[in-house]
Amino acid sequence: MSAYLDARLGRIYDWMAREGTALAMFEDSEGHRDPSIRWLTGHPGDALLFLSVDRKAALVPWDNNMAALYAEADAIIPYGEFERQPMKALKGIARYLKLPRGSKVEISPETSYTSFLRYIEEVSDYDILCRSGGVHEEVRQMRCVKDEEEIRIYREAAAITNDLMDQIEARVRQEKFRTETDVALFIEVESRKRGCxxxxxxxxxxxxxxxxxxxxxxxxxxxxxxxxxxxxxxxGLRYQGYTTDVTMTFAREPSKPQERLLNLTERAYKLALTLVGEGISTRAVSVAVDELFTKNRKIMPHALGHGIGLETHEGPYLRSRADNTGSLGAGMIFTLEPGLYDPVHGGCRLENDVLVTGGGVEVLTSSRIVRL
Amino acid sequence: MSAYLDARLGRIYDWMAREGTALAMFEDSEGHRDPSIRWLTGHPGDALLFLSVDRKAALVPWDNNMAALYAEADAIIPYGEFERQPMKALKGIARYLKLPRGSKVEISPETSYTSFLRYIEEVSDYDILCRSGGVHEEVRQMRCVKDEEEIRIYREAAAITNDLMDQIEARVRQEKFRTETDVALFIEVESRKRGCxxxxxxxxxxxxxxxxxxxxxxxxxxxxxxxxxxxxxxxGLRYQGYTTDVTMTFAREPSKPQERLLNLTERAYKLALTLVGEGISTRAVSVAVDELFTKNRKIMPHALGHGIGLETHEGPYLRSRADNTGSLGAGMIFTLEPGLYDPVHGGCRLENDVLVTGGGVEVLTSSRIVRL
Structure with a gap:
């Protein structure tokens, strides 16, 4: 098994042993995406993953041919053996692992209340846990901090993204794109050519x-x-599972009110960049940017940024909401994306991807506001 | 308000009055998509919708500029007024509507168990219902049966899809597509040119x-x-919100085992088509197709079909699982998509979109297995 998958699994098994969780079930399905399965096994999607406290990983993929290509796990058992039903799979795997009755089994905290009631009823041999602060959130927390392998992938993904942005700017300046579709499809084609x-x-x-x-x-x-x-x-480009996320604004012969939106967005971006770093409160940065806008009688109708990774939006979240108590740590990769939107003059946003390092931050991508 | 939106809302208000639900809350957000909001208001996404038993619809959109363009509702209140937090919005709207204490308020049955506990705690003035068989499932059931407006849209969407399939087959025959990307991007460009x-x-x-x-x-x-x-x-092409869903298989100089996969898939498709119709059990059709494959020592590793609409996968579901008790009704639009997948010889699938009419079925799309 790849060393980095092994290390990730090891940390979760340790956590499960400490917390008394005998079995953890992860589900990736339509309407219930959980890329933690890819993070732990390499399998790109549509599967269940069971982790047991005796350090065994059992993958139950929807597509066996796919799993044979991509997945690493101690056991791979076709979903068809359980009629492609999560509860049947859970019962089957528990039997296969000879899990003692009454063991603690964790299911996703995203499980709907109505499903949870069915689990309780149908899988009554075990103590089904569906909770905040459980193993699933622990894995999500771990995923916020990228390991060396992930940072390596992100540097490559950012280099491709930056190259594409340069190509796009050049083509815009040469007036080679006429429509929105032209530029969007240029990205589709060129990203794949570059291995995304x-x-x-x-x-x-x-x-x-x-x-x-x-x-x-x-x-x-x-x-x-x-x-x-x-x-x-x-x-954003998806590269080895990970997505970048950038926004460029192109301003052609901007009017005075438009120039004001652009300048204020750039000021907000620069302010945010001076504030972020290891140990910094994500709320404090967001509030500072909101205040800059408010002072200039503008409102940003969305959050300042968010973590990126196997999901386009993941932790950390840079929000000014009172319930945001998080802070930045080394290894986190997130967007900064201040923007303003006016029904008459139009909108602008400037978004880049930032890595928190021990010493400060490194801006991985090179988006900018392009004046034409 | 458009007559068809009005008719849909009217049926839900009637249901709420019968069932004693004072307020229903719908949520469309990342990780929690619910196109019922688009179905009821025209607003294409990211919003909350509140329906009250006194026949008022209040939309709380994330993007106000977007709502001004697309949404129809009795009230449109910016999400920012509630710090973009669903529970705060629910409390605010209940106050705005002067909802009596103790009223029954329904939230989505997809609400996670952990969120549900927070609703119970934070919105304690009301009787919060999160249940199977409630208003959200009622709306989903209604959406399975398309109304005249939706059938009109589907006929147009299918015509565009069919035209594109003809264009694609012609280009494949002329060897104009070299790679998978070539054909995928052809669809992206041409669908948008045709108004999708x-x-x-x-x-x-x-x-x-x-x-x-x-x-x-x-x-x-x-x-x-x-x-x-x-x-x-x-x-599939998304046209006025609705998606078609077709699969073509191209077989160039197929080997004997490949020809066997193709023929069996075509036989399964034809069998399914002779069986479907108003009042027919969706499980019975699926089981019949599974049995045809089994008799020929093959297994189809997925369901036979699914409803389409504002979601790519919605009811009815054509599955052979024992818990599938549904049947087909006039106005339903669904896919038939038998397929076989072999790790050595490759895979094939034939998928078309079918409308159940009073008299039988109408195959809306014209996909086929193309032998080259």
Whole structure:
């Protein structure tokens, strides 16, 4: 088994032993994505994963051919053997592992209340735990701090992202893109040519007629891109499972009110960058940026940033909400993405990906506001 | 308000009055998608929707500019007024509607057990219901049966999908596509040119080297497409919110074992088509197809089909699982998609979209296995 998977599993087994969890069940399915399974086994999706306190990992994949290619686990058992039903799989695996009656079995804290009631009823031999602060959240916490392998992957992913942004800027300057679709599909093609799995999320390309939307709908259209006014391009590349997330704004002959939005967004970005670092409260940074906007009689209608990784949005969360008590730690990779959106003048956002290092931060990506 | 939105809301208000639900809360957010909000208001995403038994709909959108363009509701209140927190929004809306203490308030049955405990604690003035068989499931049931407006949309969506399939087959025959990426991006470009919002899900294009996977990973790559052997193309177009879902298989100079997979898949498809119709058990059809495969010593590693609509996968579900007790009704639109996957010979799948009519069924799309 790859050493880095082994190390991740080891830390979870240790946690389970300390906390008395005999078996942990992870589920990745439509409507219930959990890339922790990929993080722990390499299997890219649609599977159950069972971890037992005696340090065994059993993967139950939907697609066996796929698992044979990608997955590492102590046992791989086709989902079909359990009629592709999570509760049947849980019972089957517990039998297979000879799990003593009454053992503590953790299921995802995202399990719906209605499903939880069924687990309690149908898997009555075990003590089913569905809780905050359990093994699933522990794994998510671990995933916030990237290990050496992940940082290596991110440096490569960022280099490809930066290269693409340079190519895009050059083509915009040469007026080679006419529509939002042109630029979005350029990213689809070029990312794959450069070894990416694809994009991390649907590229948002919004020309001046649509950039007032935080997340343009539809994501891209045949409308003009980078024509007079403000255009937003928000994209990420998925590389070895991990996604980057950047936003460029293209401003062609901006009006005075547009220039004011751009300058304020750039000031907010720079302010955020001076504040972030190891041990810093994510709320404090977010509040500082919100205050800069408020002082200038503007409101940013979304959070300042979020962690990235196997998910496009994961911890840490840079939010000014009162219930945000987190802080930044070395190895975390997150976005900074201040933005302003005006129904008349259009919107702008500047977003880059930042790695917290022991000594400070390293900005991995090189997005910018491009004035044309 | 558009007449069809009005009619949908009216049926839900009637249900709420009958069942004693004073307020129903719907949530569409990352990790918790619920297109019922679009179905009821036209708003395409990221919002809360509150329906009260006194027949008022209050939308709480994340993006106000977007709501101004798309949404119809009695009240539209920015999410920012509630710090973008669902529980705060629920409390605020209940106050705004002067909801009597102790009223029954339904939240999604998908609400996690851990969140449900927080609702109970924080919104203690009301009787919070999180249950199977409640208003959310009622809406999902209603959505399974498409109304006239939705059938009109589907006919248009299917016509575009069919046109694209013809274009794709012609280009494959002319050997104009070299790689999986070529064909996938052709769909991205041409769907948008024809007025689609985009694709309904990530196009799966798997050439002969990768078609053994049920859902190829990555979705498409620079590998050859429609070269010697079996290639699968699974795509859907999103048109006015609704997605089609078809799979073509391209077989170039198939070997005997490959021809056997193709023939058996076609037989299974034809068998399914003769069996489906109003009042028919979805399990019975699925079991019949599974039995055909079993008799021929093959196993289909997935379900026979699923409903389509604002979600790519919704009811009805055509599954042979013992707990599937549903049946087909007029107005339902679903896929039939038998497939076989062999790690050596590759995979094939044939998938079309079918509308149940009063008199029988109408196959909306025209996918086929293409022999080259």
């Amino acid at each position: 799995e694809g994009t991390g999320f649907e590229t948002l390309a919004a020309g001046p007629g649509r950039s007032f939307g935080i997340h343009a709908f539809p994501a891209y259209t045949d409308a003009p891109f980078a024509s007079q006014g403000l255009s937003i391009l928000d994209f | 919002e985009g694709t309904g899900f990530e196009t799966l294009a798997a050439g002969p080297g990768r078609s053994f996977g049920i859902h190829a990973f990555p979705a498409y790559t620079d590998a050859p497409f429609a070269s010697q052997g079996l290639s699968i193309l699974d795509f």
